[in-house]
Amino acid sequence: MYDNGPDLGRNDTCWCGSGKKYKKCHLAFDERLQGLWEEGEEVLPRDLLKTPDDIEGIRRSAAVNMGALDEVAARIAPGVTTADIDRWVHEYTVAQGAIPAPLNYEGFPKSCCTSVNGVICHGIPAEDEVLAEGDIVNVDCSTILDGYYSDSSRMFTVGEVTSERQRLVDVTRESVERGLAAVRPWGHLGDVAHAVQEHVEVAGFSVVREFGGHGIGLEFHEDPFVGFVGEPGTGTVLVPGFCFTIEPMVNAGRHEIDMNDPNGWTVRTKDGSDSAQWEVQLVVTEDGYEVLSR
Ligand code: MF3
Numbered sequence: 040m041y042d043n044g045p046d047l048g049r050n051d052t053c054w055c056g057s058g059k060k061y062k063k064c065h066l067a068f069d070e071r072l073q074g075l076w077e078e079g080e081e082v083l084p085r086d087l088l089k090t091p092d093d094i095e096g097i098r099r100s101a102a103v104n105m106g107a108l109d110e111v112a113a114r115i116a117p118g119v120t121t122a123d124i125d126r127w128v129h130e131y132t133v134a135q136g137a138i139p140a141p142l143n144y145e146g147f148p149k150s151c152c153t154s155v156n157g158v159i160c161h162g163i164p165a166e167d168e169v170l171a172e173g174d175i176v177n178v179d180c181s182t183i184l185d186g187y188y189s190d191s192s193r194m195f196t197v198g199e200v201t202s203e204r205q206r207l208v209d210v211t212r213e214s215v216e217r218g219l220a221a222v223r224p225w226g227h228l229g230d231v232a233h234a235v236q237e238h239v240e241v242a243g244f245s246v247v248r249e250f251g252g253h254g255i256g257l258e259f260h261e262d263p264f265v266g267f268v269g270e271p272g273t274g275t276v277l278v279p280g281f282c283f284t285i286e287p288m289v290n291a292g293r294h295e296i297d298m299n300d301p302n303g304w305t306v307r308t309k310d311g312s313d314s315a316q317w318e319v320q321l322v323v324t325e326d327g328y329e330v331l332s333r
């Protein structure tokens with residue numbers, strides 16, 4: 040097979056964990072993947088596709104992840120620090136028997152990312168960062184439960200925000216919905232990227248190039264990189280069982296980034312403009328997709 044993975048006989052037990060014979064389970068599916076690969080399509084190795092058991096595990100992880108974000112939604116207000124948000128996320132996640140995936144991930148020091156106004160992503164929660172009326176903040180939560188990873192983020196507006204900030208937040212959220220609506224089994228990641236990019240750019244905003252989504256499930260960040268600039272019909276094939284994130288970072292001004300913060304994490308817009316992001320995690324199914332975390 041194209042992926043150097045299992046090359047089963049018709050009567051062998053299928054690789055997917057169903058317990059069925061290969062010929063009654065994933066044989067035709069594997070032939071389709073092999074055929075696409077021979078046509079030059081980008082096809083994921085089968086070991087990155089999630090089985091029904093994996094998906095159930097990710098759903099349970101995602102329930103905790105969304106609960107952590109709900110906790111933030113209920114408590115965020117002017118005067119709160121981003122360190123307060125980090126504590127809420129940490130305490131909620133641990134109380135559910137789960138682990139915040141960002142903590143110690145490649146040296147990241149906190150349990151979630153908090154990215155305020157001109158910060159694009161990977162903002163580090165801090166005691167001296169007090170949220171004020173008018174701020175917009177992305178809170179990005181990721182959870183490990185029983186070895187399964189979930190990941191999603193939301194924007195929060197603090198008190199009253201300017202109409203331009205509200206529009207940035209709304210357009211970014213809509214772009215994720217457009218991306219989801221473009222997901223079709225056996226379609227392509229480029230369909231999703233194009234739908235996101237089109238909606239963002241028609242609104243006069245720009246899509247960050249250097250950061251994007253990713254496969255996820257048994258690891259925090261699995262292949263492939265999921266960009267949000269692209270052409271329909273290109274890129275990785277959306278095979279049922281492919282689990283990934285749609286998480287465009289949208290700048291109010293130009294798309295270029297500034298990675299010069301000495302902490303090695305915080306990414307800002309180069310032009311100082313505001314930036315927003317919403318993230319959802321989904322799995323492609325036989326007849327569409329299922330949102331796992333949002
Ligand atoms: N949650 C981010 C994502 O959506 C990754 C954050 S990595 C961290 O992929 F180390 F900064 F937490």
Ligand code: CO
Nearest residue numbers: 190252284286
């Ligand atoms: Co992510």
